[in-house]
Amino acid sequence: MATYKKRGYKPKTKAEKESQIEQESTTAEVFNTLDETASKTEAWVEKNQKIIFGLVAVVAIGVLGYISYQKFIVEPNQAEAVSEIYQANSYYERALNSPTEKDSLYNLALNGNAGKYGLIDIVDKYSGTPTGNIARYQAGMAYLNTNKYQEAINYLDKFKTDDPLLGPLAKGGIADAFVQLNQPEEAYKYYKEAIKLSDNEMTSPRFLLKAGITALNLGKANEAYDFFNRITEEYPDAPEAAQAKIYKGQAEGMKK
Secondary structure (H helix, E strand, O other), X not given: OOOOOOOOOOOOOHHHHHHHHHHHHHHHHHHHHHHHHHHXXXXXXXXXXXXHHHHHHHHHHXXXXXXXXHHHHHHHHHHHHHHHOHHHHXXXXXXXXXXXXXXXHXXXXXXXXXXXXXXXXXXXXXXXXXXXHHHHHHHHHHHHXXXXXXXXXXHHOOOOOOOOOHHHHHHHHHHHHHHHOOOHHHHHHHHHHHHHHOOOOOOHHHHHHHHHHHXXXXXXXXXXXXXXXXXXXXXOOOOOHHHHHHHHHHHHHXXX
């Protein structure tokens, strides 16, 4: 059991003296070690302080820069982009619902009119904004619908979104363009990407059917059968289901 010793206590026996010397030596060693460690740390900090301060400054500048960029550049640009895209968006929507004038309306949407920006201008000027990103999608689709397939691919491939409808439609649009350019392997790859992004009754059966037809043309009967079967099993009420049944029979006859 440890014995409490009052302050000023003087050891009387030899054993007590040796114990006190050992304790004092151990304590001194601990403090010396702490001092030595602290000295090494101070020396390291002093030696590398420029690097440390530089890293801190970089992080601080990065955070402040991001906040400033969002507040003073992105937000004002977004507000301006929303105002500027109104005319081009109006032409684009009219083109979607006007089969007889769609080419001229798509061109007006793309290139602008009466001093107003077109979709191409919006993409270039407001590329870092959500509106600029939507303009990229609309420009790609406008090019696709006016038979400018490479331009459609260029725009749609750079479109970024998590939207469950626009995402698959963009990938499917790229696939459609590759079909028209007679590049079925590329088309097939993008149809499969569109399927991966699809989980709804609008886009899923649409791109399953297109992927299946493309797979048949590429001689991939087993894969084609699986696509058609998914439509008949998972989307039996979809408009594509009737075609899928026919193609499914063809694919089954070609399976190896």
